Amino acid sequence: MILIIGGAYNGKLNFAQEHFNILKEDICFCNENKIDLSKKVICEFQKYVYFRVRSGHNVVDEINHNKERLEDKIIICDDISSGIVPLKEEERMWREELGRCLQLLSKEAKCIYRVFCGIPILIKNEEL
Numbered sequence: 864m865i866l867i868i869g870g871a872y873n874g875k876l877n878f879a880q881e882h883f884n885i886l887k888e889d890i891c892f893c894n895e896n897k898i899d900l901s902k903k904v905i906c907e908f909q910k911y912v913y914f915r916v917r918s919g920h921n922v923v924d925e926i927n928h929n930k931e932r933l934e935d936k937i938i939i940c941d942d943i944s945s946g947i948v949p950l951k952e953e954e955r956m957w958r959e960e961l962g963r964c965l966q967l968l969s970k971e972a973k974c975i976y977r978v979f980c981g982i983p984i985l986i987k988n989e990e991l
Contacts (some may be wrong), residue, residue, distance in 0.1 A: 865937045866972040867983075868965065874981035875939045876906055882983070883937060900932050908940035912961045917953065923963050930971060938968060942977075 865883070867875045879885050891902035893911035896918060905911075915922045926933070944962055949955050969975055975987035 864933050864935070864968065864972045866935065866968050866975045867939045867978060868975070870945075870977035871941050873978050875941075875978045876976050877907075877981070878983050879904060879937055879939060880912065884958045885937070888924070900936070903935070904937045904939065905913075906939045908938050908964075909943060909961055912964055915956045916957045916960050922960055923967055926964055926967050933968075933971070938972075940965065940968075 867879055869875050876890075885904055887901040891899040891905050893905065893907045893909075893914075896911075896914045898905055900910055912922050915925070940961070942965075943958055944965075947956060969987070972987060973989045974985065976983045977986055978984070
């Protein structure tokens with residue numbers, strides 16, 4: 864698994880498309896309660912977590928259940944851990960659950976990139 868994180872609109876998807884030769888049809892854009900695991904790239908993972916948390920699901924358990932199916936995926940996720948803690952309980956729960964998910968994904972990932980202002984920074988590489 865490859866994990867690509869960074870702030871919103873910092874070029875994470877552009878980096879993945881250029882660096883890993885990703886086509887549009889290879890990308891699952893998370894915007895509801897499901898992830899299409901037949902796709903190579905899972906983009907906007909934070910949205911999936913948001914919808915699942917709102918529905919009362921434990922996303923960490925879901926990731927653990929699907930670890931093997933995620934091994935060959937590229938997961939792209941906004942990092943929402945910085946800044947002001949949200950006032951709404953629902954948004955705090957989302958932020959906390961996404962943090963737990965990213966910790967689990969980080970342990971499983973072979974490579975982790977942080978993209979900042981379009982510049983990829985390799986922060987983990989077990990493929991060396």
